[in-house]
Amino acid sequence: MLGKAMAQSGRTSGPRVRAAAVAAAGVILAAGCSSGGGPAQAAGGVPVVEKGKLTTCTHLPYPPFQFERDGEIVGFDVALVDLVAKRLKVEQKIVDTPFENFKTGAFLNSGECDLAAAGMTITEERKKNVDFSVPYFDATQALLTAKKSGLASLDEAKSRKARLGVQSETTGESYTKAQGFDPVAFESADAVLNGLRTGQVDGVVLDHPVVQGWLKDSRNAAEFSLGRHIDTGERYGISVKKGNAKLLAAVDRAIEEARADGTYDKLYRRWIGPPPKGSS
Incomplete structure (x- = not known):
């Protein structure tokens, strides 16, 4: 993940996601009516929890x-998974969980979630578990620094x-450590930004779209400077429990199809901005 300010436009058509209650697994933000029974099947015989x-x-x-x-709960990933839900003739329900679970696939393996979508980079280590x-999504890292620091590069x-500050358990953390830094790890993206604002760190390394979103806020733009992009060759993927071939095929x-019919580009423009040249 790069992994985990706000976009301006509304939701796309399809399943809507609304805030619900606090549960043992975390804050549940559910779509539509109250939860049903146990494990079941969606369209095409795809298993769902x-x-x-x-x-x-x-x-x-x-x-x-x-x-x-x-x-x-809105955003690019949410809108993309809505397309999967529409294909399966179900509604999307979102569970907020610690990011460390995405690395291990814990909530997928325990049957609490069908898939995970969290701006998560595909890595060989993670592929062992999910x-x-x-x-x-093709991702790059970005260095954001306090203007008074004068820093522009690693x-x-x-x-x-x-x-340097990073979000815990992300590839940004791994990358900065590999470059010889001992970064300060924060629990969430919001905490990373707050660490920079309060002077706990001089700069942060995080996914470029996230940093770009922060700089849309005039207060952030006045305080911080975007340093050089860091191209790490990362790509995001949606993860499912190992062996869940039917759901994986539906996601793919x-x-x-979204890339082929132009829906992907529409979502990209809505939530992120103009797609990079050559992307689709």
């Missing part, structure tokens, strides 16, 4: 991919022994 639902594990907030606005969809940060088809 709850009748009439496609239960998505995510980690909030992580704009523009998933975040709460006016009592609803199965990933086809990639749906090389400068290293030479000046600057303190939804992504591929």
Whole structure:
């Protein structure tokens, strides 16, 4: 994940996701009516953990991919999974969980969620625990610094022994450690930004779309500077429990069809901005 300010436009058509109650697994943000029974099947015989639902594990907030606005969970990932839910003739239900669970696949393996969508980078380590969809997003990291620091690159940060902040358990954390830093790890993207604002760190390394979203806020733009992009070759994927071939095939088809018919580009523009040249 790069992993986990707000986008401006409304939801796309399809299943709507509304805030619900607090449960043992975390804050449940559910679509439509109250929960049904136990394990069931969606259209095409695809197994789901709850009748009439496609239960998505995510980690909030992580704009523009998933975040709460006016009592609803919205964002690019949410809209993309809505396409999967529509194909399966069910409604999406979102469960907010710690990001560390995405690395291990814990909530997928325990049957609490059908899939995980959280701006999550596909890595060989994670593939040992979960199965990933086809990639749906090409990601780069970004360095954001306090303007008063004058930092513009990781090389400068290293030479000046600057303190860097990252989100815990993300590839941003792994990357900065590999570059010889000892980053300060924060629980959420919001906490990362607050750490920079309060001077706990001199700069942060996080997914570029997230940083770009922060800078849409005039206060952030006045305080912080975007440093050089860090191209790590990362790509996001949606994960399912290992061996869940039917659900994985449905996710892949939804992504591929969205790319082919222009829906993907519409969602990208709505939640992130103009697609990079050559993307679709």
